[in-house]
Structure formats: structure tokens, C-alpha cells
Amino acid sequence: DQIKVFSPGTIANVSCGFDVLGLALETPGDVMVVKKIDAPLVQIIHLDAYNLPTDPEQNVAGKAALAIIDDLKLDYGFEITIDKGIHPGSGIGSSSASASGVVFAINQLLDTPLSEAQQMHYAMIGEYVASGSYHADNVAPALIGGIVLIRGYGPLDYLKIPVPNELWATVITPKIPIRTFDARRVLKSKVLLTDAIQQCGNLAGFIAGLYTANFGLISRSLVDVLIEPQRAVLIPEFYALKQAALEAGALGSGISGSGPSVFALCQGESKAIAVKTALNEVYQDLGIPYEINVSKIN
Numbered sequence: 001d002q003i004k005v006f007s008p009g010t011i012a013n014v015s016c017g018f019d020v021l022g023l024a025l026e027t028p029g030d031v032m033v034v035k036k037i038d039a040p041l042v043q044i045i046h047l048d049a050y051n052l053p054t055d056p057e058q059n060v061a062g063k064a065a066l067a068i069i070d071d072l073k074l075d076y077g078f079e080i081t082i083d084k085g086i087h088p089g090s091g092i093g094s095s096s097a098s099a100s101g102v103v104f105a106i107n108q109l110l111d112t113p114l115s116e117a118q119q120m121h122y123a124m125i126g127e128y129v130a131s132g133s134y135h136a137d138n139v140a141p142a143l144i145g146g147i148v149l150i151r152g153y154g155p156l157d158y159l160k161i162p163v164p165n166e167l168w169a170t171v172i173t174p175k176i177p178i179r180t181f182d183a184r185r186v187l188k189s190k191v192l193l194t195d196a197i198q199q200c201g202n203l204a205g206f207i208a209g210l211y212t213a214n215f216g217l218i219s220r221s222l223v224d225v226l227i228e229p230q231r232a233v234l235i236p237e238f239y240a241l242k243q244a245a246l247e248a249g250a251l252g253s254g255i256s257g258s259g260p261s262v263f264a265l266c267q268g269e270s271k272a273i274a275v276k277t278a279l280n281e282v283y284q285d286l287g288i289p290y291e292i293n294v295s296k297i298n
């Protein structure tokens, strides 16, 4: 009565889709073991050194698990062992990976499985503990993989978008945590109509590009006029990274989620590796610890 799962990191927003787009990476990710226990409660065990809360009410995985136990009136609970491969505050969906992973794992242990929409609901409850907001652009791709569009939140309406062959992502993660909660507070609540029009065009273009495997259209659409200019200051050398990625042949580059990770999408593995080399050159002498990962998007 236990299960081990790998829950992937994710890139939210993907430049043109603030709060409505997300995609799943191959690596890094969290590894979690969820075990049934006799009492209807949750125990959290951390195998990493991030000092994340062990109080289930304060823990993203714990909160999601408690919500399931309460709603389904289970007479058993779960011991959740978490080995975080994703640094908290890294902008690649660290909290969402744990929240989604635990829901996915618990679902395998239930007598009557939850629907996908119910799993999404509980993963968002967990994610809320970390970010203070109900956004699904990390939990949805972490849970169902690929590239996901969140069409609406009231009620949650999402769909998986086809991924063209040979779409890759290179992600640099500076180890200077930014809390999503803080990165949301810096945002202005109003946008210019002209910017909104541009963003709509790019989002529509990106989705159309994915459906038709039109890499030129994907590339032209990977632009963020709303959020990136406000958050770029939070990331050391953001514009140098972006320029290096584009010069190395990336289709587009931007902030992953609320940062500080910066991603580049590429056509083909060799481009993704060339971008990795270029990003490395920007950061290697800065004195900021970082890691760079390359993933095929599936």
C-alpha cells in the first residue's frame, strides 16, 4: 500500500500566457513515496535539506492530502516522504510538483479513483499554501504532462495542447529563491489596452503554432509585454541570458513562472544544448550558484 512517484518541474506562463499556460519538463523533479497509514492523518518526512514545513497544514503536499482525507471521509491517512529535486522558489513549479505528485500518488491508492478535474482541484489546494493564489499553470502540466492551456478558472477549464515533435526547453535556475507570493505582489493590477492586444495576439499565435507545428509562428509569439518588463529586475542578468539564448538559436526566451529561472524553447536537441552553453557563459563568472537543465517537451 505504497507508491513512489516522480513529479516534474514545470514552466508556467511560457511568456505569452501569464497564469494560463504551462508545460512539463523531463527534469528536474521531486521524488515522493506515499504510504497508507491506519489513522486519518498526514505525516510528512523530508529527505532534503530545504527546511520545508512538516506541519501538514503548512505543507503543500500535506494540505492537498488532508483535503482529500476530509472530503472523502477516509478512515486512513498517508505518510508522505518527499525528496525535492526542485529547489523551492526556483520558478519551475517546486510547490506544484509536490502538490501534484502527492495527489497523483494518493489517487493510485484510493479504492475509487478521483477524476482528473478532482485531482486538479486538490493539487491547486496544495499549491495555494505556497503561492497564496489559485493558479493551475504549474499543477496542470505537472499532473497531466505536456503543454496545458487554462482557458478559465471559474470553473476550471483546461486543455492539453499538441506538442510538435522536436520541441525542447533549456532552463537556467539561479539559486536565489524568489517567492511567487512576492513576485505577484510587484505586478500592477491594470494593463494598457495596446499591451493586452499584443499579448492576446501572441497567445493565440503560440497556440496556433503548436497545433500546426509552425516553429516560425511559435517563435514570433514567444513574447511577453505584460509581466516580463515588471519582473526582469528580480533576475540577475536577465536580458543578457535572453539575448544569449536567442543568439544561440532559441525560438524564444523568458522568465519561467515567477522566476528566477529563465527558459528558452528550441527546435531540436542540438539547439537546446547550444543554448545551454550560451547561458552557462553568461553565468559562469557571476558567483551565483545555478544549474541548467535540458528537457524534451512531450
Ligand code: HSE
Pocket (backbone or CB within 6 Å): 012, 013, 018, 019, 020, 091, 093, 135, 137, 138, 180, 183, 184, 257, 258
Ligand atoms: N503564473 C504564476 C505567476 C506562476 O507567474 O505568478 C507561478 O509559478
